[in-house]
Amino acid sequence: MTLCRLQDHLQACQFESLRCSNAGCSEILLRKDLQEHLRISCSYRMEPCHYCKHPYTCCQLEEHERYTCPEVEIKCPNKCSQMIKRCMLEDHADQCPEVQTDCVYKKYGCSVRERRAQVQVHEKTALNHHILLVLGSNTKLETLMEILQQEVLLRHKELQERSRQVSGLEEVVRPLAQQVSRCDNTLSAVQRSLEDQRDHISSVQLQLEELSSVFGPGVAREELGQIRASLDALRQQVSVTEGLKDHLGELKETYMRHSRLLSIHTAQLECNEEHFRELESTSYDGKLIWKLRDYRKRKEAGARGQGLCLSSAPFHTGRSGYKMAARAYLNGDGAGRDTHLSLYVVLMRGDFDPLLPWPFRQPVSLSVLDQSGTNNHLTMSFKPDPENTSFHRPGSAAATASAPTNVASGFQCFASHAQLETPKNAIYVRDDTLFVKVKVDTSGLEDL
Ligand SMILES: [Zn+2]
Ligand SMILES: [Zn+2]
Ligand SMILES: [Zn+2]
Ligand SMILES: [Zn+2]
Ligand SMILES: [Zn+2]
Known part of the structure; x- marks a missing residue:
């Protein structure tokens, strides 16, 4: 390698x-x-x-x-002999027939607690018992509900009472609040005026300081002399004025006396004037022509019961004769009410009554004059009844001792309203005016 x-x-x-x-x-x-x-x-x-x-x-x-391991099947720990996956054990416990469990009616008072299988049998067989329990519980619930309803009702009433109280309080509070705001306004006005016053005072102080700096002590002495002199002059003027015032008081008294006298004279003059007017308009031949204006208005007033009786000025049967007057009811009087014109004469107290023959016996004729020019006057006459107190001397009867006139005599139905207002061959109301004539027959009367 x-x-x-x-x-x-x-x-x-x-x-x-x-x-x-x-x-x-x-x-x-x-x-x-x-x-x-x-x-x-x-x-x-x-x-x-x-x-x-x-x-x-x-x-x-x-x-x-x-x-x-959750997937391994094991024997049920409650010994129901079923094989259950370990992960399903909890679910199984809710169904396992061997698990101790309560009857489903426990909350209604059933106290049974057994193995699930037995409890299921119990639930099927004890139906009657369970219904009774449910009914009992239901009754309790109903009672409770009634109590609750009553309580609700009570609360509702309380609430209403409270809201009434609240609105009452609101009403009490509202004027108070208004008053408070008024007080506020007044207060701020007072404060403003106070500030104004303060400004004013400080300006016056300033002026005062200026003045005192201008007038030194030497100047003041000279001024003082002048002021004293003018003060003396003023004092003299005042005493003169007081004298004048006393004089004025006397003058005023005189003036008052004169003005009192003047008013007395004025009243006397008015009285004389009245008398004079009466003398001017009064006739002394036993005749009266009486002009009645505003016929329609016064007739309607009569219908309403106002100003029923109209009186003429007095007239006399001679210079020293009877004093008389005419009376008219445009809307009618007594039997003629609302349908006729009523006309009367009345004897009045006269200055010459003690010299005249009584009772009054002179025939009297009353007329409404035709204004068309054809002389179709409406006339009615009467001869006085000597027994009638209307023709006795005025004031001689005890009942009428203080009255200035006798009771009137004449015609309640002198003329109907139709006769007056829509006559055939005459005009009695022209320009809303009516003329009434009274004539006393003076024959046989001795003129004094
Ligand atoms: Zn190796
Ligand atoms: Zn290894
Ligand atoms: Zn596993
Ligand atoms: Zn089981
Ligand atoms: Zn039960």
Whole structure:
């Protein structure tokens, strides 16, 4: 063998002693025996498990199969005589007829605990017992539910009460909050005004300092003299003014007296004027022509019960005769109400009553005058009944002692409204105006 090939030979020499390459094996062999050892006899070589096909070292394989391989079938540990794969043991325990187990109705109160096979028989045969247990439990549940429902109802009511209280509180709180915000506003306004005042005061202080720096002590003395002089002048003026004030008080009293007198005179004048007007418009020949304006309006007012009775100005039967007046109800009075015009005359207290003959006996005629020019006047007359107190001296009856007039006499149904407002050959209402004439027959009356 050449030296150059020695190196190659040493790499493959069949008689070289070598250590087995499997982890854990400590055997030393010749190279020529190594392959067989590794393949067949090394107890540290890897082989797959017959059942689960996982690789294990040969020395571990037996232990694996006997104790841990999940695919190996073993006898049931509960002695039911079945062969079960090790990995299925847990599942089998849930079905194994030999395992001790509870009846499925345990939670309803059944206390049976036996081998599964026996329990299955019990579950089939004890149906009645189990139904009774379920019913009992159901009854308890129902009672519990009722209690819960009542409690829920109670809670609901409480909740409503609480929410009512809350809304009540909210109502109480709202005005308070408003008040608080108002107070805030006021406070900030006050603060602002306070700051303004502070500014003002500081500016006044500044001015004061300027002034005191301008007026030195010498200037002040001169000024003081002037001020004293002007003060004296002022004092004099004040005393003059006080004298004037006293005088003014006297003048005021005089003025008040005069104004009182003036108002008395004014009232007297008005009274005189009234009297004068009456004298001017009063007739002394026993005749009265009375102009009634606003016929329609006043008639409607009468229908509503307002201003029922209209009175004329007084008239006299002579310079020293009876004092009388006419009365009209445009919407009717008594039997003529709402259908007729009612016309009356009334005797009034006169200045010459003590000199006149009583009772009053002069015939009276009442007319509504035709304004068309054809003189179709509506006229009705009456002769006074001496028994009727209406014609006795006014104020002589006890009942009417203080009344200025007697009870009126005349015609409740003087003329119907149709007769007045839509006559055939006359016009009684023109320009909404009606003329009433009263004539007292003065014959036989001695003029005093
Ligand atoms: Zn060799
Ligand atoms: Zn080995
Ligand atoms: Zn295995
Ligand atoms: Zn079993
Ligand atoms: Zn049971």
